[in-house]
Amino acid sequence: MATKKIINKGDDAVDEMLDGILDAHADTVMRLDSNKRSIVSRNGPRKGKVGLVIGGGSGHEPSFLGFVGKGLADAAAIGNVFASPPPDPIIECTKAVDGGAGVLYMYGNYAGDVMNFDMAAEMVAMDDIEVRTVLSTDDIASAPLNEKHKRRGVAGNFFIFKAAGAACDKMLSLDECERIARKANDRTYTVGVALSPCSLPQTRKWNFEMGDDEMEIGMGIHGEPGMSREPLQTADDITDRIIDKIFGEMAPAKGDRVAVLVNSLGSTPLMELYIMNRRVHQRLRERGVEVHKTWVGTYCSSLEMAGASITLMHLDDELTGMIDHPCDCAMFSVK
Template sequence: MSLAQKLINDGNAAVDEMLAGIIAAHPDHLFRPEGAPRTVVARNGPREGKVALVIGGGSGHEPTFLGFVGKGLADAAAIGNVFASPPPQPAVDAAMAVNGGAGVLFLYGNYAGDVMNFDMASELLEMEGVEVRTVLTTDDIASAPVSEREKRRGVAGNVFVFKAAGAAADMMMALGEVERIARHANDRTFTMGVALSSCSLPQTRRPSFELPAGEMEIGMGIHGEPGVRRGPLRTANEVVDEIMDAIFKEMGAKPGDRVAVLVNSLGATPLMELYILYARVAERLTSANLTVHRTLVGPYCTSLDMEIGRAS
């Protein structure tokens, strides 16, 4: 099996070199606190009396998480290794760097490692007198039945929850209200994905899983977690219909409701294909008499170079 070609220097240093690059590219917007190399902080978001919103997770999903740090979004992000939770210290560093005295909200995907490490960070912060609340994103409808929503993973729909919570915090709402809005946004976000090929990790440059040519997997997670079924590759419209049927079944939308839509690339899917997918999504929404408030099409939450993407 041939190795994937990547423009990197050292697979083990890829995350730190990426962080150095994004800080160098956007010095007016982002910085890393001294002694906190895995923490990215917004220059124009945190302020006294404002709830601090801290997000975070493993690398490899860019622009999630570090790309959603800024005014009206998250105040800081804790960054882990590729597909690995950040340790507790980067989360503590992030919270301390942006704490404005109104409390901290941790907001991240529902993965065991993230939960363990952010919970440890919460305990350390509370020992320092910092009030911390936590909201887990659980938008991946393929990862557990609706009766066990608390077991679901957080995937590309994170984007909507980050924005809702960030806007609430930017409006100087109290910690409890920011938490409530984040939970409500998560409860009303539904995502399902499809994979056509594996990603390759920078350390190994080998596929992280095997998917035979001509096949697709519906419901696969952003780290290659098993989906709900594998089968022959179908047309764009057929794939959208399967995903939209599952989302409509859960969301319970009524004619006239407004929705925000994300058609997300996992890293290797070109915009041409994403817009072909969205054309069918738009047809389905029109047929259901739903009004589109906002549309996002592109790589918002990736899985390195995996193909294809997700709809939320």
């Protein structure tokens, strides 16, 4: 039985979505004539500024194109659903945002993205554009700490891109922008829980199976295997499992500061997210950890998957300033 979606043709879903986004946010973003999958900020790129290009597969909205705008990403290369963008839109984004100070590539640690962004970097090097790459690896459930380089990038992209975008907007050097991006990644921790699968527009079939009374802790945003599948638990129990995993690696001390993100994977409503957020704050207060800022909502989705993720960024003064730096993007802003 096919799943229900409000689409026309599955193969047209991404481009028709982009049409709608550009109609809604024409004052913030534009599409390059040279490639319809290259989305660029109207107000971000400028001479002497390090350009920030992000990107990845569709189906994770508002990631990635929702974070394009002044003060955050200068451009996003858009792939098909759950698929890396090919090199061409990445190349066009790079040329469009190059202000002569170099360009920073940031995206989740997935094989297709690494291959295609690396190819793009090699191509633009022939035009004397210097590119640095920082992969996001915030999904601590996806590999042990001694294999951090294998970890996936998930909702923590929100904080990692935000910090890097602020550094670029402050007109810092390419070396400094890369340093801050790596620092942000190293201090960002995410764990998710899935309650049900999602379905691709082209197939309209569930991409994995899950029982009515099951959940999976640590599942990836494309349905990658998590840490464990087990009976569905209460919101507090789920949140505790996630927070315990994050605390086990982050090891925050009394008086430390964090930024919090409680993210919907697609169909989980705000009611349930705020119930989880309540427990996150309880656990942080018990540990004596200060919450600097909190975001609750959909920031990195997986189509209509039911479930949520929790992200903590372990702040210091420098990262706090980057998180607070103003930005004005298509689907996110900080004043």
